[in-house]
Amino acid sequence: MNGPLTHGAHSVLSPASGQAEAIVVLWWVMLAVSVLVFLAVMAALALGAWRARRPGTQALSEAASRRLVLAGGVAVPLAVLIALVLGSVRTDLAGADDRVPGARIVVEVTGWQWWWAVRYLDADGATLAITANQIHVPVGEPVRVLLRSGDVIHSFWVPNLRGKTDMIPGIVNAAAYEATRAGVYRGQCAEFCGTQHARMAFELVAQPREDFDRWLAQQRAPAAVPEPGRAAEGRRVFDRDCANCHRVREAGEGFWPQGLGPDLTHVASRRRLGAATLPNGPAHLAGWIADPQGAKPGVHMPPVPLEPGELKAVVAYLMALE
Ligand code: HEC
Ligand SMILES: [Cu+2]
Structure with missing residues (x-):
C-alpha cells in the first residue's frame, strides 16, 4: 500500500x-x-x-423608505439567516x-x-x-x-x-x-x-x-521472527533501548496495552513515520531513531545514542516487521 x-x-x-x-x-x-x-x-x-x-x-417618501428598510434590512436577512442556520443544524444532526x-x-x-x-x-x-x-x-x-x-x-x-x-x-x-x-x-x-x-x-x-x-x-499476526544475524542483533538493541516505550508483539503474546510510543509490531507495513511526518524506509527510519528531535522538535521520543552498527541492526530488525 x-x-x-x-x-x-x-x-x-x-x-x-x-x-x-x-x-x-x-x-x-x-x-x-x-x-x-x-x-x-x-x-x-x-x-x-x-x-x-x-x-x-x-427622495423616497418616509413610508416607502421605512418599508424598504424593514423588508431589505430586516425581513430578508432574517429569513436568509434562519434558512442557513436550519440547513446547518440539519447537516449537523444527520452526522451526529x-x-x-x-x-x-x-x-x-x-x-x-x-x-x-x-x-x-x-x-x-x-x-x-x-x-x-x-x-x-x-x-x-x-x-x-x-x-x-x-x-x-x-x-x-x-x-x-x-x-x-x-x-x-x-x-x-x-x-x-x-x-x-x-x-x-x-x-x-x-x-x-x-x-x-x-x-x-x-x-x-x-x-x-x-x-x-x-x-x-x-x-x-504476531511480529516476524528476526533472521539470525543483523536483525536478531537489532532485536537485542530494541529490547535494551526501545522496549520501555514501544511494543513489538511476538508469537504467543497477547495484546498489551499501548506503551508510551506507537506499537511497532508491523511498523514496516506503514506508509509513514512519526505521525505522517516522514516517508517510511530504512534511511528515514535510521534518521528518525538517531535524531527524532531533528524531524519533530519537542517530540516525546528522546534521541537514543547507538553505535553505528547498532543503529543499522535495529533498522534491519524494524524494516523486516512487515
Ligand atoms: C521515552 C520513550 C521512547 C523511547 C525510549 C523510544 N521511543 Fe520511539 N517513539 C516514542 C514516541 C512518543 C513516539 C511518537 C512520536 C511522534 O510521532 O510524536 C515514537 C515514535 C517512534 C517511531 C515512529 C513510529 C510511527 O509509526 O510513526 C519509531 C519507528 C520509533 N519511535 C522507534 C524507536 C526505536 C528504534 C527506539 C530505540 C532505539 C525508540 N523508538 C525509543 C517514544 C520512545
Ligand atoms: Cu493533537
Whole structure:
C-alpha cells in the first residue's frame, strides 16, 4: 500500500462519504447565498449612488423608505439567516448519529501528543489488532470510530470523510464513518495540542473489503521472527533501548496495552513515520531513531545514542516487521 495520497486528499471539497457530501453541499449553498447577497447589496449601493447624483431625483417618501428598510434590512436577512442556520443544524444532526447497526468492526483511536494509537475491536469489544498512525477501513461499510485522548484535548479530522470530532481526556466520543470511494486520505489533529500539533497527522486508507481483510489479518499476526544475524542483533538493541516505550508483539503474546510510543509490531507495513511526518524506509527510519528531535522538535521520543552498527541492526530488525 505505497504510492501517493489520493488526488484531493485532505480537502473538504472532495468528499468521499455521505457525511462529507452533506457538508460540501451546505458549504456551496452558503457560498452561493453569500455571493448573491453581496451582489444584491452592491447593486443597491450602486443604484443609490447613481440616483443621488442624478439631477432632479426625488427622495423616497418616509413610508416607502421605512418599508424598504424593514423588508431589505430586516425581513430578508432574517429569513436568509434562519434558512442557513436550519440547513446547518440539519447537516449537523444527520452526522451526529453515531450508531452503526450491524457494524462488524470498531476502530478505537486515542490521541497522544503527537501521534495516534489505533486499536481494532470486534463487535464484542475484543482486541483484533493494535497499530498506530494509519487507519484502514473497508469501502462502502459503516465503521464505528471511538475517539479518546491519552493526555490533552485533540481533534480527529479527516476532511474527505466528515467534520472534526474532539478527543477529550476521560470521555469517549463516537462517530460513524463510511467511505464511499477508495483512496488514501490524510487526517490531521485539528485542536492545538502543543509544539508538534502541526505534525500530528495520519493516513486513512479506504479499500475494498478483501484488501482490508488482508491488511487486518496481517496486523493481527504476531511480529516476524528476526533472521539470525543483523536483525536478531537489532532485536537485542530494541529490547535494551526501545522496549520501555514501544511494543513489538511476538508469537504467543497477547495484546498489551499501548506503551508510551506507537506499537511497532508491523511498523514496516506503514506508509509513514512519526505521525505522517516522514516517508517510511530504512534511511528515514535510521534518521528518525538517531535524531527524532531533528524531524519533530519537542517530540516525546528522546534521541537514543547507538553505535553505528547498532543503529543499522535495529533498522534491519524494524524494516523486516512487515
Ligand atoms: C521515552 C520513550 C521512547 C523511547 C525510549 C523510544 N521511543 Fe520511539 N517513539 C516514542 C514516541 C512518543 C513516539 C511518537 C512520536 C511522534 O510521532 O510524536 C515514537 C515514535 C517512534 C517511531 C515512529 C513510529 C510511527 O509509526 O510513526 C519509531 C519507528 C520509533 N519511535 C522507534 C524507536 C526505536 C528504534 C527506539 C530505540 C532505539 C525508540 N523508538 C525509543 C517514544 C520512545
Ligand atoms: Cu493533537
